[in-house]
Amino acid sequence: RAQWRPNPRRKRTEEMAVILETSLGDIFLDLFTDKCPKTCENFLKLCKIKYYNNHIFFNIQKDFLAQTGCPEGTGRGGSSIYGIMYGKQARYFDDEIDPKLKHTRGCICMANNGSANTNGSQFFITLGDDLTSLDEKYTIFGEIPEGEDGMDTLKKMNQAFCDENNRPIQNIRLRHTVVIDDPFPDPPHLKDHIPDRSPEAKPDKHDIDRIADFEDPLTRNAGKTEEEVDQELKRATAKSQAEILTIVGDLPSADVRPEETDLFVCKLNPVTTSEDLETIFSQFGEIKSCEVVKDWKTGDSLQYAFIEFEDRKSCERAYFKMEGALIDDRRIHVDFSQSVAKLWGSWRKGDKKGMKQGFARNADSGRGRRPKDKGSGGSRKRNRDDSHRDSAQHSKSSRREKGDRRDRDRNRDNRRGRDRDHGRDREKPRDRDRDRDRDRRRRDDDRREHRDRDRDRRRDRRRS
Secondary structure (H helix, E strand, O other): OOOOOOOOOOOHHHOOEEEEEEOOEEEEEEEOOOOOHHHHHHHHHHHHOOOOOOEEOOEEEOOOEEEEOOOOOOOOOOOOHHHHHHOHHHOOEOOOOOOOOOOOOOEEEEEEOOOOOOEEEEEEEEOOOOOHHHOOOOOEEEEOOOOOOHHHHHHHHHOOOEOOOOOEOEOOEEEEEEEOOOOOOOOOOHHHHOOOOOOOOOOOHHHOOOEOOOOOOOOOOOOOOHHHHHHHHHHHHHHHHHHHHHHHOOOOOOOOOOOOOEEEEEOOOOOOOHHHHHHHHHHHOOEEEEEEEEOOOOOOEEEEEEEEEOOHHHHHHHHHHHOOOEEOOEEOEEEEOOOOHHHHHHHHHOOHHHHHOOOOOOOOOOOOOOOOOOOOOOOHHHHHHHHHHHHHHHHHHHHHHHHHHHHHHHHHHHHHHHHHHOOOOOOOOOHHHHHHHHHHHHHHHHHHHHHHHHHHHHHHHHHO
16 A cells, blocks of 8 residues: 655645545545634544445546445435534534635545535545536535545546446445544544444445445456356346345245245146146155145136145155156146245244144244244234134124114114003004004995996996
């Protein structure tokens, strides 16, 4: 590493050296401690507590700037040393803009939160000349001296390959910061935040979807055959997909593996049943379960099945013997099952029911089993059973209450009828009975009249 040398062109009162060790090389900084004392103090104290260690340069725009200082790597995080010492209300501090300082190549500037006087921990290094659009908007608190190795590091940053969001394809990290001299006294409790040693560089979440800063993309596949590289790429793709399925809840863990005693059989005849397959495959060993998958609406066979054997050797014999066999005029295809649906089901159930069905074979090992909830509620399974039992009791009680309401209404109607009859002469007919008798008499009179009319017509017809 190059040694730091004072810049003879500047007065000692105007500069203070800090070294930034990045994955592309070292950068030497001269800070303007007389023009921007508060900003320089914030930067020096953050460097002293190793706040910037292992931060990535998350925004690099060619011939414009390279930004870092966000712990999250998104541009929305970070806090000043004052916020770390005194709380969130002191997270930001005001600008210290000097109109005489202009944005040229190699300037060190504070990045705000989108508005004035919102400086925190993020800063950027300018990569181009005459960036007048940034003048008098951002605090310039230092620069990279001409002729130092830092300019070569800036050239490498400026040539970095980035995506559409200006994020480098290969991570560029600020690995370590070295304070040569600090003219500002330390706050009373700053020593509580200074670690005993610098944090070690470890792969983190930023290395998942990017090339790590310590990897060489040109030589990492050196000495490997094309087949080995292809296999490594497939394994990495499968791992990333498993992690995504774990995040959305479709897998209990990314390391879950299907059982080695399960076979997948497809290209079946629709008339082939589970009993037929079990009879045919039982010649290779004891079968624990055999199921032809059916449509849940129509009940028709989907022409594939899963067969679970008692041991692995029986499963392997069936695989080698039955591949391409003819069953019900169909040549079937047999392969080892890649489905983890049973393990997923046992993980969702996570109790003795899964063990009885043969789905929770790995429950004791932690794979295929949900952790128990802590507290008075017990496991989720118990809570679910209790909820079902409570709902059943509630429905039964609701039916009982409905019957009680019907009986109550019926009794109320009877009481109302008795109340209406109270004080009335029982021998005297009620109005409703009188109306019914009147209607009956009218109907009888109409029938009698029609009968007499028909009789007179028949008599007149005979006489004529």
